[in-house]
Amino acid sequence: MLSKVRIALDAMGGDAGAAVVIPGAAISLGRHRNTEFLLVGDRARIEPELEKHPALKTTSKIIHTDVAVSGSDKPSQALRRGRKTSSMWLAIDAVKKGEADVAVSAGNTGALMAMSRFHLRTLPGIDRPAISAIWPTRRGESVVLDLGATIGGDARHLVALAVMGAAMASVQFNKPRPTVGLLNIGTEEIKGHEEIREAGEILRARNLPELDYIGFIEGDGIGKGLADVIVTEGYSGNIALKAAEGTARQMAELLRNEMQRSWLSKLGYLFARSAFQALRNKMDPNKSNGGVLLGLNGLVVKSHGGINAEGFAYAIDVGYEMAHYDLLNKINQMLNREGGALNSVQSAQEAVS
Amino acid sequence: MLSKVRIALDAMGGDAGAAVVIPGAAISLGRHRNTEFLLVGDRARIEPELEKHPALKTTSKIIHTDVAVSGSDKPSQALRRGRKTSSMWLAIDAVKKGEADVAVSAGNTGALMAMSRFHLRTLPGIDRPAISAIWPTRRGESVVLDLGATIGGDARHLVALAVMGAAMASVQFNKPRPTVGLLNIGTEEIKGHEEIREAGEILRARNLPELDYIGFIEGDGIGKGLADVIVTEGYSGNIALKAAEGTARQMAELLRNEMQRSWLSKLGYLFARSAFQALRNKMDPNKSNGGVLLGLNGLVVKSHGGINAEGFAYAIDVGYEMAHYDLLNKINQMLNREGGALNSVQSAQEAVS
Numbered sequence: 001m002l003s004k005v006r007i008a009l010d011a012m013g014g015d016a017g018a019a020v021v022i023p024g025a026a027i028s029l030g031r032h033r034n035t036e037f038l039l040v041g042d043r044a045r046i047e048p049e050l051e052k053h054p055a056l057k058t059t060s061k062i063i064h065t066d067v068a069v070s071g072s073d074k075p076s077q078a079l080r081r082g083r084k085t086s087s088m089w090l091a092i093d094a095v096k097k098g099e100a101d102v103a104v105s106a107g108n109t110g111a112l113m114a115m116s117r118f119h120l121r122t123l124p125g126i127d128r129p130a131i132s133a134i135w136p137t138r139r140g141e142s143v144v145l146d147l148g149a150t151i152g153g154d155a156r157h158l159v160a161l162a163v164m165g166a167a168m169a170s171v172q173f174n175k176p177r178p179t180v181g182l183l184n185i186g187t188e189e190i191k192g193h194e195e196i197r198e199a200g201e202i203l204r205a206r207n208l209p210e211l212d213y214i215g216f217i218e219g220d221g222i223g224k225g226l227a228d229v230i231v232t233e234g235y236s237g238n239i240a241l242k243a244a245e246g247t248a249r250q251m252a253e254l255l256r257n258e259m260q261r262s263w264l265s266k267l268g269y270l271f272a273r274s275a276f277q278a279l280r281n282k283m284d285p286n287k288s289n290g291g292v293l294l295g296l297n298g299l300v301v302k303s304h305g306g307i308n309a310e311g312f313a314y315a316i317d318v319g320y321e322m323a324h325y326d327l328l329n330k331i332n333q334m335l336n337r338e339g340g341a342l343n344s345v346q347s348a349q350e351a352v353s
Numbered sequence: 354m355l356s357k358v359r360i361a362l363d364a365m366g367g368d369a370g371a372a373v374v375i376p377g378a379a380i381s382l383g384r385h386r387n388t389e390f391l392l393v394g395d396r397a398r399i400e401p402e403l404e405k406h407p408a409l410k411t412t413s414k415i416i417h418t419d420v421a422v423s424g425s426d427k428p429s430q431a432l433r434r435g436r437k438t439s440s441m442w443l444a445i446d447a448v449k450k451g452e453a454d455v456a457v458s459a460g461n462t463g464a465l466m467a468m469s470r471f472h473l474r475t476l477p478g479i480d481r482p483a484i485s486a487i488w489p490t491r492r493g494e495s496v497v498l499d500l501g502a503t504i505g506g507d508a509r510h511l512v513a514l515a516v517m518g519a520a521m522a523s524v525q526f527n528k529p530r531p532t533v534g535l536l537n538i539g540t541e542e543i544k545g546h547e548e549i550r551e552a553g554e555i556l557r558a559r560n561l562p563e564l565d566y567i568g569f570i571e572g573d574g575i576g577k578g579l580a581d582v583i584v585t586e587g588y589s590g591n592i593a594l595k596a597a598e599g600t601a602r603q604m605a606e607l608l609r610n611e612m613q614r615s616w617l618s619k620l621g622y623l624f625a626r627s628a629f630q631a632l633r634n635k636m637d638p639n640k641s642n643g644g645v646l647l648g649l650n651g652l653v654v655k656s657h658g659g660i661n662a663e664g665f666a667y668a669i670d671v672g673y674e675m676a677h678y679d680l681l682n683k684i685n686q687m688l689n690r691e692g693g694a695l696n697s698v699q700s701a702q703e704a705v706s
Contacts, residue, residue, distance in 0.1 A: 152546070239536060283607065
């Protein structure tokens, strides 16, 4: 594909808004020249930032609004106050209208989910969308979902997550039948919540052509790369993600501090700089920024709220790749293939219950 | 206290049994000479291991049984098959009878919980015990619970965890009123499960003298050391712990590999060895091994199952310290002080609901 990728950015989302979003867009543009941006937000905030990035300015259009969704708004409040007017809504709306291929926001997760679901609607067979992301592992990368879109959920929801995650992994990793594991607190069949055990039974019984279900995986199995796709509901997925990110940051900081303690270790740092750089490249949580909202009729990417421009640029990169490789259509085709994996899951569950 | 600490070890627990438990005991004995061990398990397996550690042999007594709780036993099966006969039960039984001050097992978590609860009984006001552990943070250490004893739980359960965790932290860190945070997927009051929000309301409304409730904490807030005590139910606590441990292992391994890539980085490693050692000392998951079962009339420590002798020794150390400093009595006193924090929580909940 040589056509331009059109990306709508919520320029009022996240802790810093335009001050991070605009320089982030400039960084991402440096990596993918064939991008056009719709910058949605307060023109008075966007323009001064844009002046600093002339290349970005020539390829951007501003959609002005001064209505922002607040980080503390409940999803229902955000919908009531920000529908049709907020920067978040208008970025999603650009996707809905076909004016953008993907929307990226660092705003309030709950509001982003609610607005995306309300405006773009979910795919057939999907009740509740999910946030998925690429997790660096010992063996490469895995898709992990749900990272916080939907709290809790029954066995059918977990199975839908498995199918969506497998579709994403098969496209992303070019694997026709990716391995899927359910996150649990033990690998024995008797462990964990009822709904996890039931989802495991359904996945095993169905033996879907789209995915290879390999059983339960514990929290440390994600980083080991035990499966291409790790499935869990949004609360525990979010906790796992943030606990892992926090540990990575903590270790990096500790190592940095220790390296500064003596001239000998400082020297050692200089010698081993490439090793540290490789570590940072692989384990920097900023680099994993950008969760894809799965299950919608449109592409939306969620960035962390408290991120710097470089981190936000990675979320834009995710959106760029999803759009550039037409992943949404590919995922949807997979979900709907031969009557749809999800429909067969539905009837399977009826058979089990 | 100069009296001996008597530790009962389940010598058949964990992936390796006596082959890890006995050398682990020898390592821990090297650190605390005033220890006596009750080694519970198959004499034929224990004795050959014991021959290798003469100092341990002189301070140990074997309680023979050849019944082991299997890792795949459900708690109810373990109780049915292993009650009064298994090495796990007999180690707990030694605590119950006052023949040991603490029991340490690397066996099946669910079975250990069930047997401990059945045999030792819970403290007044506590329905379900918890596993708590010390988590290394940027600012020092925090108590995190529940790490997998009880899946799910209502607001009252979370409040009980908060009170138990605060009691442990106040003793362990010598802080009269430790700060307590509830693990959640956001810091706003509207986030997360109903029961977490309700527990937050109760803790805020009660303003207990035993703890300083500071609100919700996200997964990356644990490692930041945002609170002395982090409270969550057992499923997400276990996921968080293992995701963090997995990340720590992954980073350490990655760094090791990168350091071996060139002679320059190998040289750097030599120069900065003390920094790496410090990192390992602080972030080695083995060193955090040893979860204390809270809420019981007796001290029980749970070790990871898949651990080496050094890791198991840390779990014994935790048991040693708990017994040596008489933590159980101190925690119980705190729980029952002035009618008991838990009782006042109970009435608070009635008032709220």
